[in-house]
Amino acid sequence: MGPVRSTCPYCGVGCGVLLSADGEGGLSVKGDPDHPANFGRLCSKGSALGETVGLEGRLLSPVVEGRKTDWDSALDLVASRFRDTVAAHGPDSVAFYVSGQMLTEDYYVANKLMKGFIGSANIDTNSRLCMASTVAGHKRAFGTDTVPQTYEDLEEADLIVLVGSNMAWCHPVLFQRVLAAKKAHGTRVIVIDPRRTASCDGADMHLKLRSGSDVALFNRLFAEIWDSGALDREYIRHIDGFDETLAAAGVADLSVTGLTEAEVAAFCRIWIGTEKVVTVFSQGVNQSTSGSDKVNAILNCHLATGRVGKPGCGPLSVTGQPNAMGGREVGGLANMLACHLDLENPDHRRAVRDFWSAPAMPEAPGLKAVDMFRAVGEGRIKALWIIHTNPAVSMPEADAVRDAIAACDFTVISEITPETDTARLCDVLLPATAWAEKDGTVTNSDRTISRQRTALPIPGEARPDWAILAEVGRRMGWSAAFDYESPAEIFREHAALSGIAGGFGRDFDISGLADLDDAGYEALAPARWPIRAGRQGGRFFADGAFFHPGGRGRMIPVRYRPPAARTAPRYPFRLNTGRIRDQWHTMTRTALSPRLSAHLAEPYLDIHPQDAANMALAPAALVQVRSPEGSAILRARITSDVLPGELFAPMHWTGETAPSGRIDAVVAAATDPVSGQPESKGCVVAVEPFRAVWYGFAVSSARLDPTCSYWARARTQAGWRAELAGGTQVEDWEAEARRLFGLPEAEVQSVEDRARGVARIALHEKGRLLAAIFVSPEPVAIMRDYLVSLPGTDAADTLTGRAPADRPDPGPVVCSCFNIGANTILSAIETEGLMTVDAIGAALSAGTNCGSCRSELAGLIARVRTREAAE
The missing domain is CATH 2.40.40.20 (Barwin-like endoglucanases)
Structure with a gap:
């Protein structure tokens, strides 16, 4: 049996992977050379997926109030509490907070249960934190949440503009496609970002604008399009709002950007003078109180020049999660209906309600994420179900969100581990399947639907999310509507509903897959929507046909608004x-x-x-x-x-x-x-x-649980490492080390100078190092990357904190794909004369897989050159 073709669970690139189980719970992972998103490439995270599939820390049984229980008891409790809460307080007293980590089939069932049967629109997703502004901008301009472009446009473009996107780190496989295009036919790259990031090292220009000022920059570009005569007059015959948009753009104040007139003029000249332009935008655009306006400022420029939906020519939003797009397709956001239909359109509501044979359908949007958790904190939401996300950490005002979840009358969490900040707060924990155990589909940033297939057996009592949700739906009294037996059955229903959306003239239509049998679903190859009779995939809007009533597009007049919070002496x-x-x-x-x-x-x-x-x-x-x-x-x-x-x-x-x-x-x-x-x-x-009294660094073969003012814990190949700092003096460091590591009987080796506040403690068993801590009144200066390799060895020289001459310190990891440290690379640069990034790759392999460390490799070369010039 060959490897299983599946999809990476990280960013929205949607890379294909080949998974091979070893029969003992392990998994080898390779890039799928036949997948159109990555052609075999993987980033550092994707390459390390096999290291993340073990059962350590997994949730394997339902847990109610901290005690293991059976599925029947847990699901009866969930169903009865949600049913009783709705009966007593109405459907808007309950909510689901879901995630782009869910598969489309899971998302579909969750949305159907909440909107069609519970009768509330209080279902929102953590995609609200990353993609909602793009959704709003697309709908305002195009009439639907449509990504016009495809990944192939990165190879076709002559200019790629990255706006608020550190693609080199956040979407490394796509960035490799950008760099390949640059090398093959001279594609220019411009980065627009307040920070210098790894993406800037492959760029021809970096506009380091002030945070939040993107609208002012793109309004100036729009005005320059008009002044230079670059307007596509034929195309804008299909567009409303031009005069109002030009008037708004004409008052753009460039001073808010912090850029010079010369910088902006150069940018406008290149953008206007290059026909094939792809503008890629991501979280730096979306995560803003003017995020929707930023999106529309970008879209306005493409609409004005007719540069939309053509090869190498248009706006491209890149998503942050593997199925952010799939969640949008099924209506996973509180203000959307399934299949890109509009929740507030009575004809759309009626069609979905009839299709589902649903007893109820909300007529207004539900609570979006921030408002949802405020409602939880205020007691208006009394039953909450959180699926595969960690809002006690990831939501803004995370402390208030944490407290709200903890105080909620009834909270259910579907998770793979009980060891998250959010999971520790709930009443009911339901064990869900993890990535390599899931079966379903996801949709990436360029509308490509890919299969995620099961490569590992489901452990313990874990269940797929769609199955858990459907069973709760049945127990709440809607047996026929949720009588699913497989994800293929759910997918067919979703595809059939999309055909109804297509009948309304919507963009999302995969009705060509509605009759897919189980074997066809199992074998489904990556395919870009729409997928219907007469059309598969392609781009949108080159023909000037949009999805607003009347078929016209819209420019949106926008003006710069600063971030909501203003700097002041107290918060500068x-x-x-x-x-x-x-x-x-x-x-x-x-x-x-x-x-x-x-x-x-x-x-x-x-x-x-x-x-x-x-x-x-x-x-x-x-x-x-x-x-x-x-x-x-x-x-x-x-x-x-x-x-x-x-x-x-x-x-x-x-x-x-x-x-x-x-x-x-x-x-x-x-x-x-x-x-x-x-x-x-x-x-x-x-x-x-932060005025710490002492600083420390610790290594251990077993997990350590610090209690000091500051600590950061991470895994190592030999166990664990931790950075530590405390605000109160420790009187007995040997006793503290034994407590920290849980080793009351271990042999001790120590060096301590109480007058200077210095201590070094190593704990051994039969000559084998178990743990060590290094303490100083200042940040500890030792060879950390050497020390983390010592637990489990004889390590007689641990307390020196330095590597012996015959065992060099590799230094901090630079290339995660091949686990190569900075000192190893610096030594090779100096001894072998490796003065280009490609030369380092040829000698050490660093930078040759996902390429996201290439900027750091260039920095190491520059360090050597600077040192040599000074000598």
């Missing part, structure tokens, strides 16, 4: 949050991989050297970040990658990995008035040094 900095290369969301999966945890092992704050100097902040110091909503403690990284007055922090760390690093506790829940998407990249904060 603006904070941008986002993703890093090797971690995913709240690390429930990626933190299981030692090599993914080796690149950046703790939460950090990027701060400009000028701002650091004003605070007398030393490199690697800890800082406290405060806002009106909360606080976090992070490691300072002093870098000119950010602008003065602007900061960046990753969003991944949780109460399980670094409790004080939960950055969304700091982020205000200000939202876009059109999309409801939170502004995760523009809150205001204060920063001050």
